[in-house]
Amino acid sequence: MTSRFTKPDSRWFVHDRFGMFIHWGLYAMPARHEWIRSREEISIADYQKHFEHFDPDLFDPIAWARMAKRAGMEYFVITTKHHDGFCMWPTVHTDYCISNTPYQKDLIRMTVDAFRAEGIKVGFYYSLIDWHHPEFTIDRIHPMRNNAAERARNPLRDMRKYAEYMRNQVLELCTQYGKIDLFWFDFSYPGEDGKGHQDWQSEELYAIVQELQPHALVDNRLDLPDVGDFVTPEQFQPAGGLRGADGKPVVWEACQTFSGSWGYYRDEHDWKSVDMLVRMLVDGVSKGGNLLLNVGPTARGLFDQRAIDRLEGIADWMRLHSKSIYGCGAMPDGMTQPTDCRYTYNAQTNRLYLHIFAWPFRDIYCPGLGDQVAYAQFLHDGSEVHFGAVGEASWAGMGGYADQVPLAFQVPIIKPDVVVPVIEIFLK
Numbered sequence: 001m002t003s004r005f006t007k008p009d010s011r012w013f014v015h016d017r018f019g020m021f022i023h024w025g026l027y028a029m030p031a032r033h034e035w036i037r038s039r040e041e042i043s044i045a046d047y048q049k050h051f052e053h054f055d056p057d058l059f060d061p062i063a064w065a066r067m068a069k070r071a072g073m074e075y076f077v078i079t080t081k082h083h084d085g086f087c088m089w090p091t092v093h094t095d096y097c098i099s100n101t102p103y104q105k106d107l108i109r110m111t112v113d114a115f116r117a118e119g120i121k122v123g124f125y126y127s128l129i130d131w132h133h134p135e136f137t138i139d140r141i142h143p144m145r146n147n148a149a150e151r152a153r154n155p156l157r158d159m160r161k162y163a164e165y166m167r168n169q170v171l172e173l174c175t176q177y178g179k180i181d182l183f184w185f186d187f188s189y190p191g192e193d194g195k196g197h198q199d200w201q202s203e204e205l206y207a208i209v210q211e212l213q214p215h216a217l218v219d220n221r222l223d224l225p226d227v228g229d230f231v232t233p234e235q236f237q238p239a240g241g242l243r244g245a246d247g248k249p250v251v252w253e254a255c256q257t258f259s260g261s262w263g264y265y266r267d268e269h270d271w272k273s274v275d276m277l278v279r280m281l282v283d284g285v286s287k288g289g290n291l292l293l294n295v296g297p298t299a300r301g302l303f304d305q306r307a308i309d310r311l312e313g314i315a316d317w318m319r320l321h322s323k324s325i326y327g328c329g330a331m332p333d334g335m336t337q338p339t340d341c342r343y344t345y346n347a348q349t350n351r352l353y354l355h356i357f358a359w360p361f362r363d364i365y366c367p368g369l370g371d372q373v374a375y376a377q378f379l380h381d382g383s384e385v386h387f388g389a390v391g392e393a394s395w396a397g398m399g400g401y402a403d404q405v406p407l408a409f410q411v412p413i414i415k416p417d418v419v420v421p422v423i424e425i426f427l428k
């Protein structure tokens with residue numbers, strides 16, 4: 001399919017591999033899911049108390065940016081507006097924005113400045129869905145979906161006006177904050193009582209980004225077949241590398257939460273461990289994908305201690321292991337991953353990284369690696385790792401089948417003290 005749109009360069013994105021998602025808004029106050037208005041069918045009037053009391057007095061974007069940087073995140077994506085329609089910047093197109101809360105200050109500008117100062121690339125999440133805008137029709141996921149009186153007013157609502165509102169807002173976001181590296185529009189749900197590209201007037205919306213920020217990558221949720229610089233699996237790790245209709249690998253980014261919800265959820269307890277999060281990052285890169293890991297700051301503007309602990313754990317790992325992430329992707333065709341391991345591969349340096357998810361007894365058998373290995377070391381301390389066809393010596397004398405044993409790395413009995421040990425393999 002030919003498109004009138006140009007394809008921006010996604011090399012930085014594929015190289016960087018790891019970003020921070022930030023879901024922040026009024027929903028941090030009720031603190032029980034960013035979809036609270038829809039889940040609990042809360043009216044605008046009943047949600048208003050949060051707008052009137054939003055005052056994140058401890059907000060310190062420099063601290064956020066430093067935590068992201070230490071964790072190895074090279075880009076970030078922040079909610080400029082989520083489904084509740086509240087705008088985190090002082091837009092002139094609605095009163096329902098930060099300027100009219102007790103806090104008043106432009107949270108987007110402060111965050112963008114702080115992250116940029118750390119050298120982190122800037123992404124804007126913008127919700128296509130808006131449960132506050134008067135022209136937005138009631139549909140199957142709307143908080144007022146079961147309210148007959150609100151439903152009855154649908155014919156009086158004009159989605160074309162809402163689409164124009166979005167264009168005006170995206171124009172602000174494209175012109176007031178300097179270079180934006182990425183846009184994350186969220187989301188389409190076409191079909192009965194849903195919404196899709198015709199409702200959003202997606203082509204026109206996208207054309208604004210193309211014109212004003214032509215280098216910016218845009219996600220694939222605008223419901224346009226020819227728009228989408230990256231695919232966005234959400235809250236799951238794909239089974240393997242993702243491929244397009246033509247069979248070629250596509251650029252993708254899994255977005256993941258710490259605990260299930262995106263916004264700050266005080267009483268949610270399913271927090272993933274550092275160990276699991278690192279393995280998710282590695283797993284994605286081994287399949288040629290990125291990880292966008294979400295933080296939901298509190299209503300006072302802090303990262304929850306549970307988030308800080310995890311970011312620090314990831315930082316400890318990344319400090320020693322980022323070489324197996326940045327610039328890396330899936331292993332070369334024809335290789336087989338050893339049991340309980342993930343390979344990532346840096347084509348530029350021709351190094352293969354063996355991530356050991358479960359610690360084995362001594363030998364890691366690597367079928368297919370044959371005589372391709374020139375040298376190997378642990379990544380965390382640069383200590384040499386021996387390899388060869390093990391078992392050979394002992395088996396030979398016992399009439400063994402040494403010739404059938406694949407190349408193996410010999411690791412110590414005790415697992416090194418890092419969450420996921422990595423062997424750096426210099427290929428011939």
Ligand code: GLC
Pocket residue numbers: 023034035186187234255262
């Ligand atoms: C979903 C949700 C939303 C979240 C997004 C992030 O589409 O609607 O709450 O912002 O996923 O990927």
